[in-house]
Amino acid sequence: MQQGDTISAIATPQGEGGIGVIRISGEHALKTADKVFRAKNGKPLVMAGSHRAVYGHIVDEAGKVIDEALALVMLAPHSYTVEDVVELQCHGGLMTLRKTLELTWKAGARPAERGEFTKRAFLNGRLDLSEAQAVMDIIQARTETSLTMAAGHLTGHFSKEIQSMRHDVLGMIAHIEAAIDFPEDEVDDILTYDIEKNVVEIRNKIANLLKTAHAGRILRDGLLTAIIGKPNVGKSSLLNSLLREERAIVTDVPGTTRDSIEEYADVGGIPLRIIDTAGIRATDDVVERIGVEKARSYVKEASLILALFDASRPLDSEDAEILKLVRGRDAILLLNKDDLAAVVTPAMLQERAGKDVTVITISTRTQDGLADLTNAITAKVYAGTQAGQEGTFVTDARQAEILRQADEHLEASIRTIEASMGLDFISIDLRSAWEKLGELTGETVGEDIINEIFSKFCIGK
Structure with a gap:
């Protein structure tokens, strides 16, 4: 090029x-x-x-x-x-x-080439690397919250956080180099105390940013969610309720869904990549059996499992198998058909599943309990972070890894101070952290990384 x-x-x-x-x-x-x-x-x-x-x-x-x-x-x-x-x-x-x-x-x-227009905007100084990446995130945003996060990155909210930390680190490096040039001032003890204090503050900022990585990745890429349960418990009805449209066929005949249906749903601003699976049960039907095996495989891949149970029917061996499949996984158990006479209560289901598992009663017919489900999903995604500040969230694994590496260099600077190894050694650790943070904005990133990032863009952007 x-x-x-x-x-x-x-x-x-x-x-x-x-x-x-x-x-x-x-x-x-x-x-x-x-x-x-x-x-x-x-x-x-x-x-x-x-x-x-x-x-x-x-x-x-x-x-x-x-x-x-x-x-x-x-x-x-x-x-x-x-x-x-x-x-x-x-x-x-x-x-x-x-x-x-x-x-x-x-x-x-x-x-x-792919992303070449935006790449030129980056190389010509109009956008930094974080802002350039946000262009595709805006194009691909599936919910309003995802769009808010991408727009925050595009307008520089995330970059300002990084630039502020780089400015503080560079200031410490400048003070160290001045002290090395004028050793007669004998300010090493005072200087190292101030540096250690400032490094701790920057590490706290990095820690807070890393807490947003989980939610940021989900808002950007979507949360892979599998809906599972035995036949005729309301899985397809739940999918339709979350999508707010009649996407899946719903009948009273068990085994209607034989293959998996995948759709994106906006649930409380969180993009869920939902897979409605075939009802899990023993069957002699060859096609349905393939669907059941696919359902089991999706349970292993999913980041969140919505397991449905029929509140109007006693728990049986098929329900027991569902509980076994979700044990140890990030799951929300849903007692459906609470508009009918209840045979199974949340306490009964929780006793079988474990006290730490979330159980919510819903009705896909009346829509009761869906707000509680939305709140439960939101709480899982935003754990440790604050909604409304998505513009500064870490959005991908690369950003998170760079922040971790920068933090390691800052931690090394504190160990260097504690070992009384001298100002020049402290400066080496701080400069490594400064350069690593520069990879987020593109100021210190290599050409191969730049090419890889923009190769993921679409043609014409």
Whole structure:
């Protein structure tokens, strides 16, 4: 990839739609666009000025009109990539967009790589690495809370926390280097006391950020949740209730669900990746037996299990098997059909499952208890963190690991102080922590890591 190249790509989802956008960025973006776009006023796009929309047509090499379009001109440095950018707004037909894109390539642009527009925004200083990663998180957000977290990262809330810590660490390094340059001042004891105090404060900040990693990862990627139970206890009804739509077939016939159904649901702002499984029971039906085995495998993979039991029927061997499957797992037990005469009580189920297991009574018919279920799931996800501060949450494993490594260097600096090893050794540990924190914002990160991060973006972003 050459940073100076002019690149182009379709920036909107491919398919039929009212509008489709071709984005062109680079030194020759206007020159490229002028070869495929003919303005109605006959003037070249450079005369339009920045941040102006120009009406005209997409034309091929022979001057044949391909489509009616608008050209949006954004001159450097006031654009997404900090380069000259032209966005061609065409009609959203697949053939129209593909033809227009091919024309931009013939006119001098090359196909953009995954995430290359955002990568250029990062390399040109418009976004730091955390903010750049948040672009895809905004695109992929499945709940309002997930969007709030991503928007907080994009607007720099997380980066400000990191920059503040880096500033404090750099200040300590500067004081140490000054003390080394002027040893006659004999301030080592006072300085090391202050450094140790400041390092402890920074480590506390890191610890608080790491507490958000669990919730942040779930808000970003979703919580894999398996709904299990014996046939006809209301698993598909629960899925429909959580989705607020009739997604799964519901009948009184046991074994209706033979395969697994997977959907995302917004439960209290938390994206649940829900899998509705086949009823777990012994069966001679070959197809249903395959579904039962798949249900067992999903129990092993799921991060959260919603196990349903019928409150109107006595617990039997099939219920006992469900309880055995969820033992030791992160599960919420649901006593369904509480609108009917109860045969099984929460106390009875808890006695079989264990006192530490959460048991909630619900009715998928009347929707009773679903608010309690939402609160229980929210409490599990936000354990140790505070809702409303999602903009500063750690969102992925890479960020969490960098914070842990930075904390290890800070811990090492305290051990160095306690061992009275000298200011220069303390400075080495602090500088390692400073550089490690810089990997979160991209200031000290290697090119291979940058390429890996942006390779996960979609084409056109």
